Amino acid sequence: MNAPAQPRFTLERQRQIVAALDKLLPAGCVLFNEEDTRPYECDGLSAYRQLPMVVALPQNEAQVIDILKTCRDLQVPIVPRGAGTGLSGGAMPIADGVVVSTAKFNKIIKLDPYARTAIVQPGVRNLAISEASAPHGLYYAPDPSSQIACTIGGNVAENSGGVHCLKYGLTVHNVLRVRMITIDGDVVELGGGALDAPGLDLLAVFIGSEGMLGIVTEVTVKLVPKPQLARVIMASFDDVVKGGDAVANVIAAGIIPAGLEMMDKTSSRMVEPFVKAGYDTDAAAILLCESDGMPEEVEEEIARMTEVLKASGATAIAVSQNEAERLKFWSGRKNAFPAAGRISPDYYCMDGTIPRKHLAQVLVRITEMESKYGLRCANVFHAGDGNLHPLILFDANQPGEFERAEAFGADILELCVEVGGTITGEHGVGIEKINSMCVQFSPAEREAFFSVKRAFDTAFLLNPDKAIPSLHRCAEYGKMHVKRGQLKFAELERF
Numbered sequence: 001m002n003a004p005a006q007p008r009f010t011l012e013r014q015r016q017i018v019a020a021l022d023k024l025l026p027a028g029c030v031l032f033n034e035e036d037t038r039p040y041e042c043d044g045l046s047a048y049r050q051l052p053m054v055v056a057l058p059q060n061e062a063q064v065i066d067i068l069k070t071c072r073d074l075q076v077p078i079v080p081r082g083a084g085t086g087l088s089g090g091a092m093p094i095a096d097g098v099v100v101s102t103a104k105f106n107k108i109i110k111l112d113p114y115a116r117t118a119i120v121q122p123g124v125r126n127l128a129i130s131e132a133s134a135p136h137g138l139y140y141a142p143d144p145s146s147q148i149a150c151t152i153g154g155n156v157a158e159n160s161g162g163v164h165c166l167k168y169g170l171t172v173h174n175v176l177r178v179r180m181i182t183i184d185g186d187v188v189e190l191g192g193g194a195l196d197a198p199g200l201d202l203l204a205v206f207i208g209s210e211g212m213l214g215i216v217t218e219v220t221v222k223l224v225p226k227p228q229l230a231r232v233i234m235a236s237f238d239d240v241v242k243g244g245d246a247v248a249n250v251i252a253a254g255i256i257p258a259g260l261e262m263m264d265k266t267s268s269r270m271v272e273p274f275v276k277a278g279y280d281t282d283a284a285a286i287l288l289c290e291s292d293g294m295p296e297e298v299e300e301e302i303a304r305m306t307e308v309l310k311a312s313g314a315t316a317i318a319v320s321q322n323e324a325e326r327l328k329f330w331s332g333r334k335n336a337f338p339a340a341g342r343i344s345p346d347y348y349c350m351d352g353t354i355p356r357k358h359l360a361q362v363l364v365r366i367t368e369m370e371s372k373y374g375l376r377c378a379n380v381f382h383a384g385d386g387n388l389h390p391l392i393l394f395d396a397n398q399p400g401e402f403e404r405a406e407a408f409g410a411d412i413l414e415l416c417v418e419v420g421g422t423i424t425g426e427h428g429v430g431i432e433k434i435n436s437m438c439v440q441f442s443p444a445e446r447e448a449f450f451s452v453k454r455a456f457d458t459a460f461l462l463n464p465d466k467a468i469p470s471l472h473r474c475a476e477y478g479k480m481h482v483k484r485g486q487l488k489f490a491e492l493e494r495f
């Protein structure tokens, strides 16, 4: 793959770009002083940092078009950015690039309770859609744990999931239409108002494309009726293997819970003193297993799930008795990532997906890796989807710990591939898992991904260096390590 080599950062280049963008955007919407650009240096994967050359804050689609055309003409790489909650470095800036933030492009354009749809701008927060729909008895189903902050543009780019996606589907199942702008400034609409749209299903290609194909400017989402009742079971297990097997048993019984999450002892112990969710902190693993729908359906499903969980070896079972208790049970799970900060100076959140039947086996192997790398790992994850989130705990101030955490994470991802899974669940590839793409995909497959990128991004300027590794990069895999946020071989020509 040979894309044009990009000019690197110089003050003269920065002045040129700022002058060009200042003509397009209102005052205060082009940032370039270090104190203004510093907040954009990383996303949720804070171990990897890079100060951007410039940050642009468009407020409408016309401004996005102008920015893209200008950057194409000046050959400036672009990194789209929503709320920056991504966990794989997808929104991490490029030294000689422009970050295009949608923070000011955040209105709900139309909410249609009869069609059960909402048309929103990319910077609208995920939770804000459900809050606006609530008076109509509706909500937007995909619910990443970051939903209070993350944007719909970021959700589309990452094909985000959440606790309730087992039953209601991922972003790709809940978005009808995306309007986006290519690097050439062309407006493209993918999908439509109905369930299916004529032509190739490019909407599905675009969702999950990590800001590499175009900038999202408008999204039509589906809204679903709020269930009349939801109840959650909290089941304890004295062995993670039994807990993992219980997950497979629930699904094998023909039940699709509204949520099926697992936390190991390290996770429940780190979160319980902080949230006081009532977790059994002596259990080796706890499962949260939700049912929602009409009250009669819920009662029947809760009874069936209880039976399966007991038969799978649950040592204790508690069922939420009211909405406040249900939210309390979930609050621990939803706050698990921040709670990791209570027991460790740093944590590295991995994200891979495996077939559910291998959950128990993989959890045992991760425990073995804890000894191998001399680091603790807390497991809190979307068990029903087989989507693992091992939180590797480390201290970046201790020499070598970050490198060991990285190697531990890469080992987990290779294990996911080994058991027939994938290196990404819902957090994307970004910069974090780009080397692991070399393990999962052949050169021919990676070249096919590049061909898709070239078809949308003719100038190869949209979020380059992310998600798809070049041949060159894969050849370096093994030798190439990110050290304290710096690429060891940063001088390598792009692609």
Ligand SMILES: Cc1cc2nc3c(=O)[nH]c(=O)nc-3n(C[C@H](O)[C@H](O)[C@H](O)COP(=O)(O)OP(=O)(O)OC[C@H]3O[C@@H](n4cnc5c(N)ncnc54)[C@H](O)[C@@H]3O)c2cc1C
Residues within 6 Å of the ligand: 043, 044, 079, 080, 081, 082, 083, 084, 085, 086, 087, 089, 090, 091, 102, 122, 143, 144, 145, 146, 149, 150, 151, 152, 153, 154, 155, 156, 157, 158, 159, 160, 161, 162, 163, 210, 211, 212, 214, 215, 216, 217, 337, 338, 426, 427, 463
């Ligand atoms: C505590 C915590 C919990 C989380 N829980 C979950 C979870 O349960 N499920 C889950 O899926 N994820 C989860 N995440 C990850 C993250 O919140 C999601 O990936 C989310 O979709 C990112 O949205 P964002 O607006 O923050 O996007 P950003 O982080 O700003 O960007 C993410 C990617 O999207 C691209 N992008 C952003 N906006 C646009 C746009 N308008 N057009 C084109 N590309 C764009 C960026 O270039 C980047 O590649 C969690 C993160 C945290 C910190």
